[in-house]
Amino acid sequence: MDQEACLGPSDDFEADDVDMTSPAMSAAQYLRQMQAERRGTKNVVRIAQKSPDSTSPEAKKQKQWLESVGYQEVKKIETPSPLIPSEEWRQEKCRKFEETRAKMALKIEKFSPMRIDRLNSPEEEEWHEILLEKCLPEFQDIAGNFLNHTGTPPALRMVFSIPKRHLSQLIEYLVDWSIEEGLNRPIREWIYSLLAVIDLPLVQDVVSALRRLVKECRSLRSELSIDRKSEANEFSLFITIITIFFGQKDLADI
Amino acid sequence: MAKIWSKSGDMEVDDVWDDTELIKMYDESLQEISKNETSAKITSRKFKGEDGKMYTWKVGGKCMAPYEENGEVTDYPATIDTIGGADNLEVGVTFIYYGGQAVVQMKDLWLNEEAIADAVKAENDLQKTKKTSTVNSVAHSNSKSTSSAPNTSMPFPSFAPPVPPNIIAMAPVNQKEAMNSMLMSWYMSGYHTGYYQALADQKNVQN
Numbered sequence: 001m002d003q004e005a006c007l008g009p010s011d012d013f014e015a016d017d018v019d020m021t022s023p024a025m026s027a028a029q030y031l032r033q034m035q036a037e038r039r040g041t042k043n044v045v046r047i048a049q050k051s052p053d054s055t056s057p058e059a060k061k062q063k064q065w066l067e068s069v070g071y072q073e074v075k076k077i078e079t080p081s082p083l084i085p086s087e088e089w090r091q092e093k094c095r096k097f098e099e100t101r102a103k104m105a106l107k108i109e110k111f112s113p114m115r116i117d118r119l120n121s122p123e124e125e126e127w128h129e130i131l132l133e134k135c136l137p138e139f140q141d142i143a144g145n146f147l148n149h150t151g152t153p154p155a156l157r158m159v160f161s162i163p164k165r166h167l168s169q170l171i172e173y174l175v176d177w178s179i180e181e182g183l184n185r186p187i188r189e190w191i192y193s194l195l196a197v198i199d200l201p202l203v204q205d206v207v208s209a210l211r212r213l214v215k216e217c218r219s220l221r222s223e224l225s226i227d228r229k230s231e232a233n234e235f236s237l238f239i240t241i242i243t244i245f246f247g248q249k250d251l252a253d254i
Numbered sequence: 255m256a257k258i259w260s261k262s263g264d265m266e267v268d269d270v271w272d273d274t275e276l277i278k279m280y281d282e283s284l285q286e287i288s289k290n291e292t293s294a295k296i297t298s299r300k301f302k303g304e305d306g307k308m309y310t311w312k313v314g315g316k317c318m319a320p321y322e323e324n325g326e327v328t329d330y331p332a333t334i335d336t337i338g339g340a341d342n343l344e345v346g347v348t349f350i351y352y353g354g355q356a357v358v359q360m361k362d363l364w365l366n367e368e369a370i371a372d373a374v375k376a377e378n379d380l381q382k383t384k385k386t387s388t389v390n391s392v393a394h395s396n397s398k399s400t401s402s403a404p405n406t407s408m409p410f411p412s413f414a415p416p417v418p419p420n421i422i423a424m425a426p427v428n429q430k431e432a433m434n435s436m437l438m439s440w441y442m443s444g445y446h447t448g449y450y451q452a453l454a455d456q457k458n459v460q461n
Contacts, residue, residue: 027434034441093283100279145274155273192283193276230284237283 083221083232084253090240097196097241104197107156114138114161124173131170132177132186148185154193167198168206175209179216188234195241202246210242214251301360309363311345313337316370317363319347321356329364331373332356351377 020037024030085093116138118130130136132151135143139152146153162170171194178187191213198206217235224232236253243252272278300310311317311334319332332347335355343360350373 027431027438030438031434031441034438096279096283100276104276142273146277154276156275157273159276189277189280192280196276196279234284 082226083224083229083236085233085236085240089236090244090253093237093240094244097245100196108160108197111157111160114157116161119162119166127170127173128177131174131190148189151186154190159193159197162194164199167194168203170194171198171206172209175213175216178213183216183220183235188238191238195246207246207248210246211248211251214239214242214248218251301363303361303364307364309365311337311360311363316350316365316374317345317347318366318369319345319349319356319358320362321349321354329366331366331370350374351380 018032018036020033024033116136118126118136122130130152132149134151135149136152136158139155139158142155143149143153146155152158171191174187174191174194178184178191181187202210217238221232221235221239239251239253242248300308303309309317313334313336315334317332317334318329320327321330330352331350333350334345335348336346337360338344338346344357345360345363346355346357348355350370
């Protein structure tokens with residue numbers, strides 16, 4: 001050994017004399033400890049190889065724990081670069097959305113909401129029926145103006161008549177339905193309408209729902225081919241509004 | 255009297271009321287896409303400068319652009335990033351070597367080929383220095399340039415920087431201790447080399 005060649009004649013010592021319990025305070029002492037330790041170590045060490053397929057009980061427990069706390073394995077979503085909108089597009093859409101919210105705020109101040117009994121604390125299934133399946137009697141006269149809706153359309157009077165305490169819950173429901181049934185046109189229009197009137201700051205559950213919506217939009221957009229830019233821009237509109245206007249910048253397009 | 259007033263108020267509200275306004279705004283947000291797509295960006299433009307010469311400015315081209323600092327305006331070499339603004343008379347530029355960005359008027363642009371070449375060479379040398387990570391391997395000679403052009407070549411130190419003070423305090427006190435430290439570092443390096451080699455061999459076995 002190189003160490004022995006250098007240290008041998010002038011620094012001979014017995015292994016028993018080395019103090020292994022205290023840390024070395026000098027390089028020479030460290031080298032002596034190292035030599036003594038090596039004399040007691042076997043020449044060959046075997047490590048059992050685990051096959052990647054088998055999962056140990058610890059790994060299973062860790063996976064269950066991560067799932068219980070809501071951890072989701074993040075897939076790498078790569079949208080084709082022509083489908084990602086430009087910075088000017090995003091700023092323009094965000095500014096337009098801000099103007100829309102300002103207009104709605106002015107109208108809400110002048111509007112006295114209608115008293116609709118079915119809008120008071122209904123269940124999720126009832127909300128689903130009201131918004132997406134069957135139009136309320138109060139709005140059947142104007143349903144002809146909303147060709148994309150079979151349920152109650154997001155007319156101004158309807159949107160303004162929803163109690164504020166239900167707006168947050170309703171956005172969560174709409175995001176859940178979009179994940180289950182697909183982000184179809186009526187759901188998109190309802191989400192846009194409710195985002196245009198909801199009060200700031202948002203409660204945490206709504207923020208969580210909006211983040212789920214952004215991830216879903218990014219996933220759907222990444223599956224589109226390059227020539228379907230108009231459909232990609234519909235998803236980009238929601239991504240832009242939620243990430244820039246509502247402050248979820250970590251999910252924004254780079 | 256009060257009833258009549260409230261009636262007129264309701265009438266006023268009903269006149270401007272539109273139930274489909276939210277949906278129209280949503281559609282409007284989507285339909286503006288086609289307008290944005292059709293408008294093409296300006297990539298080059300001919301312009302007559304203040305000195306009477308005819309210039310052709312291009313996106314990606316080089317120019318001399320003004321930069322204001324502490325109230326003084328000095329022209330520096332820059333690269334043109336965008337051409338836009340009202341009547342396409344505003345230019346977004348990135349200054350060569352310094353990396354700053356600014357929006358300037360097209361009439362303020364002009365050309366100084368010598369200064370621009372010096373700046374480009376200085377920036378390339380800077381990139382080389384970063385790659386080789388040897389600070390003292392590059393020495394710049396200040397080339398001649400007109401008085402109005404900035405001195406864009408910055409000299410690099412010709413010697414290595416001094417050892418940090420705290421390392422001097424940690425140096426071994428005598429030759430024997432220095433030899434022991436050297437042996438200790440060899441031992442640790444050998445340990446990590448073996449560990450790395452084992453991991454690499456394990457990967458090869460698995461593949």
